[in-house]
Amino acid sequence: MRFLPLVENEVLKLWKRRRFRLVLLILVALIGIIVFAQVEGRRRYGSRKDWRIDAQEQVARMRNWLRRGRLPDTQRRWVQFEIARLQYHLDRNINPDETSGPLFTRGFANAASYLLLHLLAIVFAADIVSSEFAEGTVKLLLTRPVGRRRVLASKLAALLLAIALTVLLGGIVAYLFGGLAYGYRGWGAPVLTGFRLAGETLDSSAVRAVPLWEDTILVFGLAWFATATVGVIGFMTSVLLRSTAASMGTMLAALILGTILPRLASTWEFQKYLFVTNLPLPDYYTGSPPPIPGMTVPFSVVVLTIWAFAAHAVSFAVFARRDVLA
Amino acid sequence: MAEPVLSAEHLTKSFGDRVAVSDVSFEVGAGEVFGFLGPNGAGKTTTIRMLVGLARPDRGRVRIRGVDPAHDFARAMAHVGCIVESPDLYPYLTGRENLLHFARMLPDGAASRIPDLARLVAMEERLDDRVSSYSLGMRQRLGIAQALLGAPDLLILDEPANGLDPAGIREIRRLVRSLASERGIGVFVSSHLLSEVEQMCDRVAIIHRGRTLATGPVSELLSRSAAGFRIVARPAARAAELLSAMHPGRVQPDGEDALLLAAPPDAIPAALRGLVEAGVEVFAAERRASTLEDVFLEVTGGETV
DSSP: OOSHHHHHHHHHHHHHTTHHHHHHHHHHHHHHHHHHHHHHHHHTTOOOTTHHHHHHHHHHHHHHHHHHTOSOHHHHHHHHHHHHHHHHHHHHTOOTTSOOHHHHHHHHHHHHTTTHHHHHHHHHHHHHTHHHHHHSTHHHHTTSSSOHHHHHHHHHHHHHHHHHHHHHHHHHHHHHHHHHHHOSOOTTOEEEEOOEEETTEEEOTTOEEEEHHHHHHHHHHHHHHHHHHHHHHHHHHHHHHOOHHHHHHHHHHHHHHHHHHHHHOTTOGGGGGSTGGGTTHHHHHTTOOOSSTTOOHHHHHHHHHHHHHHHHHHHHHHHHHSOOOO | OOSOSEEEEEEEEEETTEEEEEEEEEEEOTTOEEEEEOOTTSSHHHHHHHHTTSSOOSEEEEEETTBOTTTOHHHHHTTEEEEOSSOOOOTTSBHHHHHHHHHTTSSTTSGGGHHHHHHHTTOTTTTTSBGGGOOHHHHHHHHHHHHHTTOOSEEEEESTTTTOOHHHHHHHHHHHHHHHHHHOOEEEEEESOHHHHHHHOSEEEEEETTEEEEEEEHHHHHHHSOOEEEEEEESHHHHHHHHHHHSTTOEEEOSSSEEEEEOOGGGHHHHHHHHHHTTOEEEEEEEEOOOHHHHHHHHHTSOOO
């Protein structure tokens, strides 16, 4: 029995249940509101028309500093980066002090990886298994000449596909709306990456400049990874609880706990091993302080990977053995 | 019987302290319609769940064309089409989409059977409507079409008459009979309706409280139930007394003036003469054809279905 037709079945069911449409609608509505609010909020301050003169003056001043050569090494690198950044914007006639469509897109991934993307993942994950129990169709699904593990694997594949598509869709909608408000150009703008908090001070030894598009892809990659982990854990709750409402409630509670815990109990170090604490990793990749000091992007990737594998193992072990009495 | 399509050996299943199915064994041959008769809650659906691998037996085993689903699930189930408990299909898909969905879980070629099967169960007209708009009878028929997608050797139907009107029941009966006789499919039908099983099945097992109480060809079970006569006589009490003396333990009152006598036909003339000679007035003596209901009452000790 080939595997692809099984995945096709599961994708078809997700589609026909209008899950994709719901998620797309949420993304469009939310991002639309955010962009609208930002544009309205900024209108009061107005934008300065003479930014070019400012930027040109700044570049000239910094070039001067470099020429005199009395800067320490670290500052030197900062100045060089700032010159490159301003020059990029001057060359393309983009105001460097304003956000751009590409910057907004990256910012969306950072903000959305606190809750929004994970909620959307749960929309898919919560009922992908439990709905079959609720509708009684599990009795047909599991009496066809296809092993239970294959059936479950096809569901997981469809879920991961849906989640990847959701993250991608989020990026596209954010870019379309952000571009509409702030212009579609600016993917090549240099941005700094590699900040690390070492104790109380910012460790900038690993900082380097990369084009914005490269950084955005990485941020979305991390957002996708965190969201996929939420998806796999939601998948497990769907298998274990066999009820969409119970699965959704459990996952919601976990996700909300993840946003509250670092604020209200930041001294409890153990929480850095919980999956929910590690979810906003795109944000601390781009330089925000991590929820618990000492957490790094590789650390979070490892923790999330372990959680995902454990959830995957539990789902399959339980689903393959349990009596179906629905 | 030739090599059975389905055999169940000593199936036993408990849920906690409650024994749902206990030591149930039977065989279903090719081209045979096998009835699994019992009241609701007797363990019929639990047995079916074990047959199709949804639940694991605590003890005993199942073989479908010689293959145990517990060992090689895919190979065993390739020969089976089933409806368990109720014909649940995806309500948000159309009938055709449902059939295509399940055809994708079968070897290539299953989808090409859809038009024929739709005609067979008379669902052509409504095949492109959503299942949520179907009546229970239509779901039942679509469920049978789904079960036949893989050209199975064994069809397992759980209460196929549920939710059907008398015409629908007749249709299903005809369909099941023709599947067995024309295509040689072994059909396992569970039901709590005696008349249904009596009319549809070749052999029957009676299950009650998780145990099979009797198994055999319908005709044999019917003849095993003692042939009975209904005798209308007055005074009935006196008649009962006299008949009980001749046939101890085989007389039951049946209404005000009537008695049921379980005795072979050749014992009747003597019994009637006895009554008349003792001054009892005999108004009628009629033979009662025994039904599965009698068998059922007999084997379950008087509990009705």
